[in-house]
Amino acid sequence: MGFEQLAAFAGIAAVAAYVQTLTGFAFGLVMMGVIALAGLLPLPDAAAMVGMLTLVNAVQMLAHGGWREVARRELRLILMASLPSLLVGYVLLEWLADTRVDALKLGLGAVIMLSSLQLAMRPAGLARRSSDASFVGFGIVSGLMGGLFSTGGPPLVYHLFRQPLPPERVRETLVAAFGAAQIVRLGMVAASGNLPSASAVALVCAVPAVMIMTYAARRWPPPLSRQTMRRLVFVLLFLSGLSLALPAAAHLLVAAQL
Template sequence: MTPSEIIGFVLMAGVAAYVQTLTGFAFGLLLMGAVGLTAVMPLRDAAVVTGVLTLVNAAIMMIRGWRDVLRTELVLVLCASLPTLVAGYFLLDHLASTGLIYLRIILGLVIIVSALQLVMPPRKEEKEATKSSFVFFGAFSGIMSGLFSTSGPPLVYHFYRQPLPIAAIRETLVAIFSINALIRLFVVIADGTFPKPVYWPAFFAIITVSLGTHMARRMPLPLSPKTLRLIVFVLLCASGASLALPAIPKALAWS
């Protein structure tokens, strides 16, 4: 990585952490989308770095909120997500080697669909969903975590439909994201695919992620939650479209 690429990545990670802390959503999507657009590193390596940075962001957020974690829902989701996380990781490994164009399309579509959750928040149900539903969404999130280190979208949609305290939902999601990120990191190390030393300067982003998280708590933007969600929605849609649209003609040409 060149000095300008390192600086750019570090700044992007700080902004993503700031947004994640304000919205409870979008850290991995924003960072992976930015990497896909700028090509500062391969998506497979970026997913590893994103996972490590997710752990940093989650650790800071969990210092105060771990007592609010919903333990039953946490166990259900993790039991379902961990096996599919491994499957998603090896699917990424295959696509990174044989179908990078398709990988860009998948990431772009995931970002766009996930962005819709910011402007179309799920409707609250009158009673909590069944245990099997948490298993289903947990399995889906595991695939996304394995692919892109972004297990959030399906779980955010499902959890925020539940008649549960917002603080408990937020802290439970953070706990799930951090555990998934940790397990994914173990899989990467066991598989021997940790990023090459040339990409290690990206881990300097730990500093900006910590700063971004603290700044969001102490100096939030003077915007309404609705306006903030709309801004993030536009950024995500633009990022997703920029990734997917140029790759579609190439994919069609290959088919």
């Protein structure tokens, strides 16, 4: 990666960390969408880098008292289901990256767009906590998405924000789930020998940006309502997902006609 690419990568990471700290999710969606759209890295390398930076953001948030707010029972159920399915998603990523890159980009674009629509349509809250089986089910889906794209957030965001829990508790539980998933995912990447070659230099540039923006978001949140913030993130995610999915779909259609 040249200087301009490193600067762009650090800038994307800074924006993603700011959004993640304010909302409790969207770090992977923002980074994967913009990186794939700009072509900064191959998708498997981008997913590994996103995982490393997600872990930095999670550790910083939880270390500053966030761990006290984690809903431990719900977190255990989620991890029990999501970590095994994470392996399945990662194996699927390796296969698609070698044989069907356009299908992979189309899938990522669709995930980003659907996730943005979910963000725009805030789910109605439940009067009573959902069953343990529901946390397991959403954990499985989250693990598959996390293994594929390092973006396991949308299913958990939808499910947890419907629960009768304080927003702070939901946010910190999400961050803890994402951090644990990335530890496992990065272990898989390292074990398979697929750590991105540009990771060291890019991390040196991006980690300070993530840490600074995580602190800034907690210390000086923007003078925007939560609804306004959600709308801004929705527009950003939907446009990036659409821009990524349309060219991939066009390439697949052309290939099918040949």
